[in-house]
Amino acid sequence: MAHIIVVGNEKGGAGKSTVSMHVATALARMGHMVGTLDLDLRQKTLGRYVDNRNAFLAEKGINLPTPAYHDLPEIDQSTLKPGENIYDHRLSAAVAELEPDNDFILIDCPGSHTRLSQVAHSLADTLITPLNDSFIDFDLLAHVDADGEKIKRPSVYSEMVWQARQLRAQAGLEPIDWIVVRNRMGAQNMVNKKKMEAAIETLSRRIGFRTAPGFNERVIFRELFPRGLTLLDLKDIGVKGLNMSNVAARQELRDLIKSLDLPNVTVDF
Numbered sequence: 001m002a003h004i005i006v007v008g009n010e011k012g013g014a015g016k017s018t019v020s021m022h023v024a025t026a027l028a029r030m031g032h033m034v035g036t037l038d039l040d041l042r043q044k045t046l047g048r049y050v051d052n053r054n055a056f057l058a059e060k061g062i063n064l065p066t067p068a069y070h071d072l073p074e075i076d077q078s079t080l081k082p083g084e085n086i087y088d089h090r091l092s093a094a095v096a097e098l099e100p101d102n103d104f105i106l107i108d109c110p111g112s113h114t115r116l117s118q119v120a121h122s123l124a125d126t127l128i129t130p131l132n133d134s135f136i137d138f139d140l141l142a143h144v145d146a147d148g149e150k151i152k153r154p155s156v157y158s159e160m161v162w163q164a165r166q167l168r169a170q171a172g173l174e175p176i177d178w179i180v181v182r183n184r185m186g187a188q189n190m191v192n193k194k195k196m197e198a199a200i201e202t203l204s205r206r207i208g209f210r211t212a213p214g215f216n217e218r219v220i221f222r223e224l225f226p227r228g229l230t231l232l233d234l235k236d237i238g239v240k241g242l243n244m245s246n247v248a249a250r251q252e253l254r255d256l257i258k259s260l261d262l263p264n265v266t267v268d269f
């Protein structure tokens, strides 16, 4: 059975697609079979990212491990029974197709609440939630008091994950390993950073997630997408003498993959 990794957060711009591509490519580079799905059917950022990679590598005549990307299959509405949801069927058909041949299925979710995203969360063995260092983003996980110090109550996204956990428990599945990853951290504003850290720490104990180190804010992430590259590919395309920032970013990716603690994965880059 493939291990299902879902990357979700109802907030756009948190870094879901960036994290998705980096995790999927890192796993492919370590020799695992990885199939990916993109549930943002309109933007398809992850699908575009993989397309860009295949086009760039073909043009340069370079062969690099690449995660496979699959569109959700179309399903004929008339084959559904009354009350059956077409999105549920498209997702389960996609997962069923990928399951036998892959070690991992990575599912990138849209930055909004959709039926597809909700169902995907209940399929997650591992759930990665990238989170920007801002209380506006934190608000989807939990509401805090005016000082950002006391947690008042869990919020919409946490409630959705809670429901997904209930569904899995009812179906007798293993609990979701939920990991919140702080992304796009900057050196500025130490006060906010410390407050966020404390709030995430408190919330993690209350609603049950782990935290993992994410990426600092780095220009390189915005430059990789058009060529479909990740931090791990730079040497292979002939970038000589990686600068300090790229070396540090690689280390961040290594630490992230390690802390995901995925089955049969030994981090070797």
Ligand SMILES: Nc1ncnc2c1ncn2[C@@H]1O[C@H](COP(=O)(O)OP(=O)(O)O)[C@@H](O)[C@H]1O
Residues within 6 Å of the ligand: 011, 012, 013, 014, 015, 016, 017, 018, 019, 045, 111, 183, 184, 185, 215, 216, 217, 218, 219, 221, 222, 223
């Ligand atoms: N650590 C980072 N540093 C700088 N830019 C980042 C970082 N992570 C993501 N970005 C940029 O932020 C934007 C949103 O990222 P994306 O992965 O598309 O988020 P999401 O999928 O959650 O909407 C993109 O332009 C991406 O290149």
Ligand SMILES: [Mg+2]
Residues within 6 Å of the ligand: 016, 017, 018, 040, 045, 046, 109, 110, 111
């Ligand atoms: Mg995205």
